[in-house]
Amino acid sequence: xxxxxxxxxxxxxxxxxxxxxxxxxxxxxxxxxxxxxxxxxxxxxxxxxxxxxxxxxxxxxxxxxxxxxxxxxxxxxxxxxxxxxxxxxxxxxxxxxxxxxxxxxxxxxxxxxxxxxxxxxxxxxxxxxxxxxxxxxxxxxxxxxxxxxxxxxxxxxxxxxxxxxxxxxxxxxxxxxxxxxxx
Numbered sequence: 001x002x003x004x005x006x007x008x009x010x011x012x013x014x015x016x017x018x019x020x021x022x023x024x025x026x027x028x029x030x031x032x033x034x035x036x037x038x039x040x041x042x043x044x045x046x047x048x049x050x051x052x053x054x055x056x057x058x059x060x061x062x063x064x065x066x067x068x069x070x071x072x073x074x075x076x077x078x079x080x081x082x083x084x085x086x087x088x089x090x091x092x093x094x095x096x097x098x099x100x101x102x103x104x105x106x107x108x109x110x111x112x113x114x115x116x117x118x119x120x121x122x123x124x125x126x127x128x129x130x131x132x133x134x135x136x137x138x139x140x141x142x143x144x145x146x147x148x149x150x151x152x153x154x155x156x157x158x159x160x161x162x163x164x165x166x167x168x169x170x171x172x173x174x175x176x177x178x179x180x181x182x183x
Contacts, residue, residue, distance in 0.1 A: 013165070015165050016168075026155030049080060098136075121171040125164070
């Protein structure tokens with residue numbers, strides 16, 4: 001894993017740079033960010049619903065299983081419409097989803113840190129994982145109150161995690177350059 005990360009250090013740097021860019025947008029336009037998240041979620045659910053219903057119709061035409069696809073599509077459309085009509089509820093649901101994602105991603109990232117050699121930046125990846133765990137835990141404890149500052153938390157988290165990834169990327173680049181020079 002360490003050698004593969006070292007060879008692809010630029011992907012880690014790209015991921016870090018995009019995280020920092022996303023964080024900056026979230027900090028500079030918090031209300032627009034929240035509204036945009038709700039609109040994108042609702043639009044995704046509506047499109048996914050239509051695609052699922054289309055797949056159900058095609059499956060039924062071929063005498064294949066279609067009932068689950070139809071119900072999934074209808075549920076997606078209902079959730080998409082509700083997200084548009086009740087954006088506050090959609091944001092609370094999003095807060096829980098984001099919290100679950102951050103906890104799972106944090107645990108996986110923290111675990112991955114132990115697979116890196118210490119001189120490859122294990123601590124930076126571990127800090128990123130720990131930050132994700134803390135971020136997720138805070139969202140789980142105060143989801144409704146956190147909506148007021150969700151974009152600030154998200155922006156700060158994204159910038160810090162992106163910075164950790166950039167430090168890791170440049171350590172990996174140094175390691176990769178040193179390894180290539182020695183061969």
